[in-house]
Amino acid sequence: MKTGKAELVCTGSELLEGKLNLYAPLFHERLRPLGFRLTREQSSGDDLEAIADCIKGALRRASLVLVCGGLGPTFDDLTRQAAAKALGRKVVLSGACRQALSRAFRLRRLPPNLLDQARIVEGAKPIENVNGTAFGEVLTVGRRLLVLLPGPRREWEPMFPGRLEAGLKAFFGLPPLAAVKLRSAGLGEPQAERLLRPAMRRYPGASYTILAGQGTVDFIVSGDDSRGVVSRAAAACRRLLGGALYGEGETTLPEALGAALKARGRTAAAAESCTGGRAAGLITDAPGSSAWFNGGVVAYSNAAKVRLLGVKAGTLKRRGAVSAECAAEMAAGARKVFRSDYAFSVTGIAGPGGGTAEKPVGLVWFGLAGPRGTRTFSRRFRGDRALVRERAANFILDELRKIIE
Amino acid sequence: MKTGKAELVCTGSELLEGKLNLYAPLFHERLRPLGFRLTREQSSGDDLEAIADCIKGALRRASLVLVCGGLGPTFDDLTRQAAAKALGRKVVLSGACRQALSRAFRLRRLPPNLLDQARIVEGAKPIENVNGTAFGEVLTVGRRLLVLLPGPRREWEPMFPGRLEAGLKAFFGLPPLAAVKLRSAGLGEPQAERLLRPAMRRYPGASYTILAGQGTVDFIVSGDDSRGVVSRAAAACRRLLGGALYGEGETTLPEALGAALKARGRTAAAAESCTGGRAAGLITDAPGSSAWFNGGVVAYSNAAKVRLLGVKAGTLKRRGAVSAECAAEMAAGARKVFRSDYAFSVTGIAGPGGGTAEKPVGLVWFGLAGPRGTRTFSRRFRGDRALVRERAANFILDELRKIIE
Numbered sequence: 001m002k003t004g005k006a007e008l009v010c011t012g013s014e015l016l017e018g019k020l021n022l023y024a025p026l027f028h029e030r031l032r033p034l035g036f037r038l039t040r041e042q043s044s045g046d047d048l049e050a051i052a053d054c055i056k057g058a059l060r061r062a063s064l065v066l067v068c069g070g071l072g073p074t075f076d077d078l079t080r081q082a083a084a085k086a087l088g089r090k091v092v093l094s095g096a097c098r099q100a101l102s103r104a105f106r107l108r109r110l111p112p113n114l115l116d117q118a119r120i121v122e123g124a125k126p127i128e129n130v131n132g133t134a135f136g137e138v139l140t141v142g143r144r145l146l147v148l149l150p151g152p153r154r155e156w157e158p159m160f161p162g163r164l165e166a167g168l169k170a171f172f173g174l175p176p177l178a179a180v181k182l183r184s185a186g187l188g189e190p191q192a193e194r195l196l197r198p199a200m201r202r203y204p205g206a207s208y209t210i211l212a213g214q215g216t217v218d219f220i221v222s223g224d225d226s227r228g229v230v231s232r233a234a235a236a237c238r239r240l241l242g243g244a245l246y247g248e249g250e251t252t253l254p255e256a257l258g259a260a261l262k263a264r265g266r267t268a269a270a271a272e273s274c275t276g277g278r279a280a281g282l283i284t285d286a287p288g289s290s291a292w293f294n295g296g297v298v299a300y301s302n303a304a305k306v307r308l309l310g311v312k313a314g315t316l317k318r319r320g321a322v323s324a325e326c327a328a329e330m331a332a333g334a335r336k337v338f339r340s341d342y343a344f345s346v347t348g349i350a351g352p353g354g355g356t357a358e359k360p361v362g363l364v365w366f367g368l369a370g371p372r373g374t375r376t377f378s379r380r381f382r383g384d385r386a387l388v389r390e391r392a393a394n395f396i397l398d399e400l401r402k403i404i405e
Numbered sequence: 406m407k408t409g410k411a412e413l414v415c416t417g418s419e420l421l422e423g424k425l426n427l428y429a430p431l432f433h434e435r436l437r438p439l440g441f442r443l444t445r446e447q448s449s450g451d452d453l454e455a456i457a458d459c460i461k462g463a464l465r466r467a468s469l470v471l472v473c474g475g476l477g478p479t480f481d482d483l484t485r486q487a488a489a490k491a492l493g494r495k496v497v498l499s500g501a502c503r504q505a506l507s508r509a510f511r512l513r514r515l516p517p518n519l520l521d522q523a524r525i526v527e528g529a530k531p532i533e534n535v536n537g538t539a540f541g542e543v544l545t546v547g548r549r550l551l552v553l554l555p556g557p558r559r560e561w562e563p564m565f566p567g568r569l570e571a572g573l574k575a576f577f578g579l580p581p582l583a584a585v586k587l588r589s590a591g592l593g594e595p596q597a598e599r600l601l602r603p604a605m606r607r608y609p610g611a612s613y614t615i616l617a618g619q620g621t622v623d624f625i626v627s628g629d630d631s632r633g634v635v636s637r638a639a640a641a642c643r644r645l646l647g648g649a650l651y652g653e654g655e656t657t658l659p660e661a662l663g664a665a666l667k668a669r670g671r672t673a674a675a676a677e678s679c680t681g682g683r684a685a686g687l688i689t690d691a692p693g694s695s696a697w698f699n700g701g702v703v704a705y706s707n708a709a710k711v712r713l714l715g716v717k718a719g720t721l722k723r724r725g726a727v728s729a730e731c732a733a734e735m736a737a738g739a740r741k742v743f744r745s746d747y748a749f750s751v752t753g754i755a756g757p758g759g760g761t762a763e764k765p766v767g768l769v770w771f772g773l774a775g776p777r778g779t780r781t782f783s784r785r786f787r788g789d790r791a792l793v794r795e796r797a798a799n800f801i802l803d804e805l806r807k808i809i810e
Contacts, residue, residue, distance in 0.1 A: 016443040017614045018430045018625065024448065025423045038421040040455065041448040043429065050445065057462065209422045220423065270682075270703070276689025277675075277682030280703040284681025287757055287790055295709040297702055298675070298685040304700040304743055308713065338709055352692055385692055 003224075004174050006036040007058035011070040011079055012151060013045040023068055026153065030160055032222065035174025036064055046070065051082035055146065059086070063144050063172065069151030071134035073113040079148055080121055080137075087141060089122040097126050097135050121148070127163050131155045138167055145171055178225035180234035184244040185216045185253055185398035192217040195240050203233035214387060215394035216253060246401060253394060254283045257401040261292040261342075268400065269338035270296030271309050271330040273321060273347040274364060279393040294338040299330065309333030322347050322359050324367075324376040331367030332374050342370045342404070344396045350388045364392045368400060408629075409579050411441040412463035416475040416484055417556060418450040428473055431558065435565055437627065440579025441469055451475065456487035460551065464491070468549050468577065474556030476539035478518040484553055485526055485542075492546060494527040502531050502540050526553070530572075532564045543572055550576055583630035585639035589649040590621045590658055590803035597622040600645050608638035619792060620799035621658060651806060658799060659688045662806040666697040666747075673805065674743035675701030676714050676735040678726060678752040679769060684798040699743040704735065714738030727752050727764050729772075729781040736772030737779050747775045747809070749801045755793045769797045773805060 008027050015021045024041045031038060039062060044050040051070065058065040070079030084091045097118035101110055110118070117133040120126055127136030134150040136159045147164070149156040184192060189212040196219060200208050206229050209220040219241075221234045238245060246256040261268055270280045270293075280296040283289050297308045302321055305311040310333040311326055319325045330345035348364025355361035366377045377399065381391045413432050420426045429446045436443060444467060449455040456475065463470040475484030489496050502523035506515055515523070522538040525531055532541030539555040541564045552569070554561040589597060594617040601624060605613050611634050614625040624646075626639045643650060651661040666673055675685045675698075685701040688694050702713045707726055710716040715738040716731055724730045735750035753769025760766035771782045782804065786796045 014614055014616060016429060016433060016446060017627075018433055018623075019616050020430055021426060021446075024421060025425055028421060028423055039450060039452075040459075041421060041426075043446040045444060047444075054445075209419060211419065211424055218423075272682075274689075275686075276694070276698075277677075277685030277701060277703065278689070280682030281680075281686040284679075284683075284703070284705065285791065285794075289681070290705050293681075293705055295703045295705040295713070296682060297713070298682065298689070298700045300689065300695050300698055300700040301743075308700070308702070308742065337713065338706075386690065389690075 003177065004034075004036040004064055004172055005039045005062040006031050006064040006066065007062040008038060008041045009051070009054045009058055009065065009067040010041065010043040011046065011051050011067065011082075012043075013076070015043045016045055022153075026157075027066060027068075031064075032177045032179055034165060034168050035172065035176055036168075037177070046076040046078055048078045048082050048085065051078060052085040055083055055086040059141060059144055059146060064168070065144070065146045067146070067148050068156065069149075071148060071150045073116055073133065080119060083137075083139070083146060083148055084121045087121065087139065087146070091119050092122050094118050094120045094124075094126060094135075100128065100135075101133065124148070125167075127159045129155050130158050136164065138164070140171075175224060175226060177222055178230045179220055179222035180230060180237075181249055182219045182221070182234065182237055182241060182245055183216065183247045183251060183253075183256075184219065184241050185246050185394060185401075186244050187217050188212075189217055192219060192241075192244075196237055199233055199236035199240055202236060203229055205229040206233040213394070214390040215398070243402060243405075246398065252282075252286065253397050253401070254289065255286045257283070257397050257404070258286055258289055258292050260401055260404045264404065266341040266404065267292050267294050267338075269294045269334045269340040269343040271334035271343060271345040271367075272296060272298050273300060273305070273330070273345075274350040275346045275389050275393045276300060278389050279344070279346060279396060282393055282397065294340045297334060297337070305330060309337065320359070322349055322363060322365055324365055324378065327365040327367035327376050328369075328374045329367075331369035335369040342368070342400060344368050344400050346392050346396055348388070348392060350385045350392075352385060362388050364388070364395075366392075366396045366399065368396070368403060370403065408582065409439075409441040409469055409577055410444045410467040411436050411469040411471065412467040413443060413446045414456070414459045414463055414470065414472040415446065415448040416451065416456050416472065416487075417448075418481070420448045421450055427558075431562075432471060432473075436469075437582045437584055439570060439573050440577065440581050441573075442582070451481040451483055453483045453487050453490065456483060457490040460488055460491040464546060464549055464551060469573070470549070470551045472551070472553045473561065474554075476553060476555045478521055478538065485524065488542075488544070488551060488553055489526045492526065492544065492551070496524050497527050499523050499525045499529075499531060499540075505533065505540075506538065529553075532568050534560050535563050536560045541569065543569070545576075580629055580631060582627055583635045584625055584627035585635060586654055587624045587626070587639065587642055587646060587650055588621065588652045588656060588658070588661075589624065589646050590651050590799060590806075592622050592649050593617075594622055597624060597646075597649075601642055604638055604641035604645055607641060608634055610634040611638040613638075618799070619795040620803070648807060648810075651803065657687075657691065658802050658806070659694070660691045662688070662802050662809070663691055663694055663697050665806055665809045669809065671746040671809065672697050672699050672743075674699045674739045674745040674748040676739035676748060676750040676772075677701060677703050678705060678710070678735070678750075679755040680751045680794050680798045681705060683794050684749070684751060684801060687798055687802065699745045702739060702742070710735060714742065725764070727754055727768060727770055729770055729783065732770040732772035732781050733774075733779045734772075736774035740774040747773070747805060749773050749805050751797050751801055753793070753797060755790045755797075757790060767793050769793070769800075771797075771801045771804065773801075773808060775808065 124137035132155040137148040139146040299305040335343035345367035351361035529542035537560040542553040704710040740748035750772035756766035
């Protein structure tokens with residue numbers, strides 16, 4: 001299989017001082033269809049020597065090197081100079097870039113800091129930036145390419161679809177790597193791995209990656225599909241996953257739930273205690289969710305459970321808020337008040353406080369109310385407050401999806 | 406200033422195939438109090454040669470090298486072998502590790518895959534793993550230290566407070582780097598930078614980092630504080646930020662809001678349309694929020710706004726759901742139905758669809774109801790659906806905080 005090796009160099013002291021580096025997954029997604037695998041990522045502070053050293057090392061190993069960040073107009077933007085140093089070239093003023101900036105800003109004479117943005121590494125082909133002043137730069141280094149990109153995603157992302165992708169295809173001519181992302185809920189990571197092992201054994205020609213979420217597991221089958229290996233392996237995985245498969249590609253669990261409801265002309269509503277709006281928040285992340293989601297109540301206090309959802313005071317007294325009875329009354333109440341076809345409820349102990357021997361931290365009761373009545377479930381989730389809340393939200397969205405499908 | 410250079414090597418193909426790398430910010434927080442700055446991070450796939458190459462490079466540049474991941478018992482766990490190769494040493498069976506595993510698993514004879522976990526690089530000092538079978542390893546390489554750590558956070562994190570921190574202090578004896586994190590809301594990144602520039606000019610002996618969130622900006626002042634430079638610079642920044650400063654350290658905006666309400670014995674509630682539960686979700690992320698947050702309504706449909714919050718049908722007809730009048734009625738309705746001292750409302754057009762010339766995508770109306778009546782605001786946020794929602798949620802939490810404080 002003909003695969004290109006690509007390396008990523010991320011620049012910016014903030015990446016080593018607390019800011020999360022989001023680049024690698026984003027570039028991975030962009031590079032795979034172009035036939036490249038990301039084989040190393042390096043993050044360096046705003047230090048000319050260090051950036052130049054990262055670039056030199058990457059160019060020794062990979063046929064494509066992407067450098068992200070450090071092309072802005074301020075003192076700590078050093079990527080141009082570092083790339084020039086790594087290649088033993090100069091930074092020069094580009095007439096074409098200067099004209100493009102003059103046009104964009106309607107200025108006949110550019111002020112010094114803007115004029116600096118027209119400087120590029122000798123021999124670079126500039127790529128226009130529709131959302132900023134820093135040009136991308138493509139440099140041919142023997143049989144390798146070095147690409148400099150501005151840091152902000154809204155600036156570098158528009159550069160791919162046009163000139164950059166065409167340039168990479170023309171220069172390297174690699175077959176695209178196919179990838180199928182299968183998304184499941186309700187399985188743990190080891191469980192999913194065991195379930196899918198027969199497909200992995202049968203189709204060793206494909207590559208497999210498992211990514212565990214909070215109560216969700218993504219399974220990526222990838223490789224050269226010119227002989228159909230990836231397609232056949234993915235089909236085998238689909239069969240093995242069965243009802244646990246909620247979607248493919250970038251479909252989210254709430255989107256899968258929404259599609260199932262929409263296809264049947266049904267609506268849903270939410271009654272949340274311990275998840276405190278997280279489940280409704282996940283649902284309404286999906287554009288167009290207003291077509292099938294009527295709304296929800298965050299009934300954090302017992303008084304709110306009684307007043308807004310019609311939970312009986314006696315239920316709370318006898319059974320407590322974290323109980324099957326309360327979950328059932330919350331779900332039935334939400335279905336009624338939002339006049340929806342379905343409603344779910346979540347009530348549990350997310351921690352860190354509030355647990356008892358009988359009702360430990362992580363215990364969550366769920367209700368599902370629908371045209372055929374109300375069901376309840378309970379689960380005990382491991383992890384801290386944030387994990388318990390996210391796993392509980394994903395769990396009930398998936399249970400609702402399964403009932404509807 | 407005496408600062409140690411540390412480098413991080415992260416191993417695991419998943420880090421180059423779509424999984425977010427969370428290590429750098431976590432290790433940054435751990436290393437700063439020990440007197441180290443992170444100067445480079447490298448991520449490598451599960452490839453023995455590549456990991457060894459990353460380690461060799463890092464040991465040439467830094468006095469402390471941490472390698473994270475790849476110490477498990479499966480075929481793709483190669484960090485031990487890679488470290489041995491980088492140092493020209495062997496991997497050997499450790500009697501002490503073997504005994505510790507025998508005790509932990511109450512087995513006199515370890516099965517082969519568990520026995521493999523007792524193998525360490527020649528000369529390494531093992532560190533016990535309270536949540537797993539992979540030992541941490543500390544290797545002295547001349548005047549440098551190489552530390553191998555298991556990948557899962559729950560396994561490596563407990564290794565720091567005890568032996569690892571003590572070992573690093575004893576070996577290097579560096580003064581700790583002080584750091585003050587000031588957290589602000591309501592300022593953009595360039596605005597915050599302009600505001601704080603006088604402090605940065607006056608105290609050039611400290612280092613400064615700006616981290617922009619969605620409608621929030623963190624400002625970190627760090628350095629050697631043995632002469633009080635960091636403390637004085639942080640005090641100057643505090644004065645400059647004024648009311649925009651909502652908290653310090655790891656305090657979140659909802660926690661700051663909660664502390665302000667709790668101190669005054671007051672409660673709050675939420676009425677959300679376009680944020681769809683995100684604001685309530687942020688609030689209930691904070692442990693103990695039930696003491697001051699009564700709950701919320703996600704009134705995604707107009708019918709829910711009328712039925713649950715008492716918004717007048719005439720208001721929706723005349724002004725629409727995205728209007729000052731609707732925002733005011735939503736906030737007043739939530740305050741009443743949850744019997745809280747304060748309530749806020751959010752109603753806007755998060756996009757991508759639904760915008761008009763008069764009410765474009767990003768336009769959001771807010772209401773704040775309190776003992777002294779109801780106020781409304783509007784803002785136009787830039788960005789996609791997720792950004793508009795997060796910025797809107799942070800905006801109104803901060804406005805409520807300012808009114809209460």
